[in-house]
Amino acid sequence: MREIAWITLFFAGLLETGWALGLRYTEGFTKVGPSVATLIVMGGSVYLLSRSLTSLPLGTAYAVWTGIGAVGTVIAGIILFGESRSVIRLLCIVLIVAGIVGLRFFSDT
Template identity: 45%
Template structure:
């Protein structure tokens, strides 16, 4: 169950990062509210997952999901640049997440 909660926490991190971008420096109310709500949810789920998962594993996987998910969301929804080197960097993060999960 902790792994499911950690995955959900990571997905919520992607949502709050995307909403933060959409808030335009907290000048738009709805994206700012979405960011705050999903941020609290993400941190809350991470905290619950950490009850039974090691700190380093949980935090690394949470940030990795957020980083790769935000990269994909930026490319997919915002038309951000994609290059072989950026894709390679994202794949290295995914490899780290998988390795950390297997090692736990």
Template identity: 50%
Template structure:
């Protein structure tokens, strides 16, 4: 259950970053409210998952999902660069997240 909550928290972290960009510096009400809602929800679910997962593993997986997912969303939706080295670095982040999950005892 902790891993599922952590995965949802990571996905919410992606939404947090996307809505923060969309809020244009908190000048647009709906994206600003979604930024706050997804950010708080993400941290709340992270905190619940850390009740049973090691803090280093949980936090690294959460930030990895958020970082890689946000970069991918930026490329797919916002026109960010799709340079081969960016893709390679995202693959390394995802490999680290998967590796942490595989070697975790929980």
């Protein structure tokens, strides 16, 4: 059951990346299509996060969820929008990934 919770949390984090990217296209929620899509993806992300909380500690799940979302959003920004690929920025992303992996493998429950 716990492994399923981790998989669910991973997909929740991917959806977080999706809605963060979607925000860029909503133009302040003035564009209906992108706004509706972003809200649906946002709802899916929160729903999957809540499902993972049936087996995972709140603090761990929330940190991993936001970490996956942050890393995914930065990578997407680099690929899609030509955002900075500076060494220090990439090093910071590696540190976030290390934190996610650490929480996954050293979580108490």
